[in-house]
Amino acid sequence: MTMQTPRRFLPSTALLAAFEAAARTGSVTLAARELNLTQSAVSRQIKLLEEQLGIDLFSRERQTIRLTAAGDAYGREIRQALRQITTASFNLRANPQGGTLSLAILPTFGTRWLAPRLPRFLTLNPGITINLATRLTYFDFRTDVLDAAIHFGPPDWPAVEMALLRSERVVPACSAELKNQFGFRVPGDLKKAPLLSISTRPNAWDQWFSAQNIAGGSGQTMYFDQFATAAQAAMAGVGVALLPIFLIKDELASGRLVRAFNRPMESSERYYLVWPRERSTHPPLIAFREWLLQEAAADRSDDSDLLRSRQKP
Template sequence: MNMHMPRRFLPSTALLAAFEAAARTSSITLAARELSLTQSAVSRQIKLLEGLLEVELFARERQSIRLTAAGEAYAREIREALRKISTASFNVRANPKGGTLNLAILPTFGTRWLAPRLPLFFAQHPGITINLATRLTYFDFRTDALDAAIHFGPRDWPGAEMALLRSEEVVPTCSFKLKNQYDFCAAGDLKKAPLLGISTRPGAWDQWFSAQNIVGGSGQMMYFDQFATAAQAAMAGVGVALLPTFLIQDELANGKLVRALDLPIESAERYYLVWPTERSSHPPLIAFRDWVLAESAADR
């Protein structure tokens, strides 16, 4: 099949860069300064692009420019395309052998568990570069330029393969001062204090209370988007946070956090490494998968 496209549908990156800069700054002058070109050169490139597309991208008003509706939609698409080209070019330059892994991570797991171990990985695989991006929930590998992800949840990710990394134990934690203030003695006592939850795990406290044979809801709740902020709030005495013990070992050891009650439970969900099937043979992914599975097994 002949996949050749008409030239007007494949403008040069120089034309696209001039248009994107002008669209972002709403100024030919600022775009020219950013691109180290003259104003007339930027204007010519934009005019040439409009001619190729046969669409007016800017409305000219005296000495100013304003995106048309078509120009605004086109700018959105072009900006993302240029970002992907820039990222791909950076990756090739950083590692010409193609040893790059684009990995999505959970913020606290990434900073507390993964990051301290990465020097070991790089020592064993000096030719591989890992680019990290934060993702808190499911995403579509078909539209996100990522090779794999660290995921917490059920073993369920359509169109992807998964390898179990580890389970977790969670325990109610708080500041020493808050524990003394409420004098927690039994599981039901925690309902007297503000409870701190994670927005991606709205049912975690209910699971904990259910495990203690307590029904009827979890009382006053305050939600955070990450474990790190919930832990900080707990250390400040804001409330009681249900946190994974393996992520707060230092805080428990130095007394910044204490167990409100020594009643841990194992979370129903697990941590997984997830990757799209079509990336299964990607060498950096294979190297990272083997390494991280060995690390998590040793940690367990």
């Protein structure tokens, strides 16, 4: 037998929406305008909510309102809850069969690797809608309305299940003009040029130099939050970037980027698909996971074939 939640802890969405709008705007007038209600109606709804909860959410001084400490904390949680309700309603309306997958992606992986392949998945699964959101680091699935995420790093994300997608090999890349300008002859010469780094991988260059038996440390280093912007800067001749080969195949093939040295290094971390355990049986996630693992396996096979062809005498 389940315990019924007391009604005062389940306020109506109308009361919560009035409170959230007033808390966010700091004004009953602005909240009323946003909700297309009268000021007195909004004030009445907020007062009803306070009476229902037994707590003052605002302190009132003449014609102004100010959140109490309790109201500020409550407002943050209610805003997130209303956002989740809005997202769920939007997804249901977009796909009444419930076939929606909300996926967090790494920006460059998402745009350069995943997006070109998505039409194949959607053709195979016409009833599924995919919503994409960018996330650069770990997040909490309990508070973020997402079903799964593409993750790069060690397999240490707590309270999730994960499937290995692929490894990566990085290579120092730059424009042909910059390579000619500095006349690189040995790997240590790269320290003479500006080095472009990704902020989430601050030690990547030290690891690459160490793999070449060269002491770490360099002169000028610029940091970027995404591989895409670092690659663009490298193509523009700003410096040398340490980039995943599988994400810059087109640029290397066209000559927009060249290898400063053909000394690839395999990263110690991997790409994974991760999802919270309670979403394991979500049908769109099951279909996407099976498809994604097939795509990743085919891509790894292509990379191996290319590597073997380059190693032939």
